Amino acid sequence: MGYGILLPDYRIAVHPTGAFEAYDERMNALEEARPSSRVASEVLQALSRFYR
Incomplete structure (x- = not known):
């Protein structure tokens, strides 16, 4: 199961394998966007509350 991370400047789709893709608000792929270690x-x- 994947999940998404909504950030002010872009969105991140995280796949079950751990790979991720970043998109702008118009769903254009962003090659260089990476979440900060704090966000990750x-x-x-937050996810650990659901997966024990």
Whole structure:
């Protein structure tokens, strides 16, 4: 199961394999966008509430 991360400047689609793709607000692919380590940590912490 994948999930999405909505950030102010772009969106990230995370696939079950851990690969991800970033898009702007018009769903154009962004090659260089990467979530910060703080955002990644917050997402993993939030997801851990559902996966134990």
